[in-house]
Amino acid sequence: MKTAALADGFGLEIRHEGNAGLLASAKDELLPLLYEHKVLVIRDAAFTLPEFVAFGRNLGRLRTFVDVSHNHPDYPEVFVVANAPINDKIIGMDRVGLYWHTDQSFLKEPQPISMLLAHEVPERGGETSFVNMNSVYRALPDGLKAVLSERVGLHDGFPKYILTAQDAGLTVDELKARDRKLCPPVMHPAIIRHRISRQPIVYLNPGFTQAVVGLEAAESDRVLAEVFKEVENPRHRYTHRWSPRDLVLWDNRATLHKAATPSQGARRIMYRLGIEDGGFFE
Secondary structure (H helix, E strand, O other): OEEEEOOOOOOEEEEOOOHHHHHHHHHHHHHHHHHHHOEEEEOOOOOOHHHHHHHHHHHOEEEOOOOHHHEOOOOOOOEEEEOOOEOOEOOOEOOOOOOOEOOOOOOOOOOOEEEEEEEEOOOOEOOEEEEEHHHHHHHOOHHHHHHHHOOEEEEOOHHHOOOOHHHOOOOHHHHHHHHHHHOOOEEEEOEEEOOOOOOEEEOOOOOOEEEEOOOOHHHHHHHHHHHHHHHOOHHHEEEEOOOOOOEEEEEOOOEEEEEOOEOOOOOOEEEEEEEEOOOOOO
């Protein structure tokens, strides 16, 4: 296995000699590289879906997405991102994650690792961008770090919920009550220390963080705006332009990510797995 630094400043490209080697080296070699570099890109990962699931299991315990209606009918661990039929059936979800977020921060125990396998991708659009949140932490003023180090963020997934056909006829109050039962808002430290790398990380994101608990509303909004302004700084960012058979893994403790909309009329089919590697926090 050979590696090369990604051009945009963080992350690592893995150069391999076939899927058998990837399967064999998953946990012992890839996980330490992921914790160090935060994003791994593997080109030409010609996995079938059973091989993709097996690869995920070699990394850790698979986590099923909280809303199972978007998962693959034959491989329920696989969350499907698609705007086109698969075997003549409409499955999965399109327009996913078009905002900065880290996966499932709205859960008491967020998802530590995610990986996405590209099956069909558009020639233009549909990129995925990642932000190094340790780099964001280091860029913040000391005074803001001090404020955040003593606070927790309030995370809520409901404002980003995407309506489905099954929601027809429900009121907003009914939808909210159903969502609150499944995923009530949770609080997490605003600054965490990565369980493996020990790096300090800002654990706030524009998608799901609603407030900094303990601050007046106006002050909370000001603090979040300052943090999220730094998130937008390109120096913290890697943007991945997809090709078929690309496999990208990212560490949700250490990064945010955001998808771009594919070009109009272009097909996109991608498969995602969530991996548990032990407790998310220390």
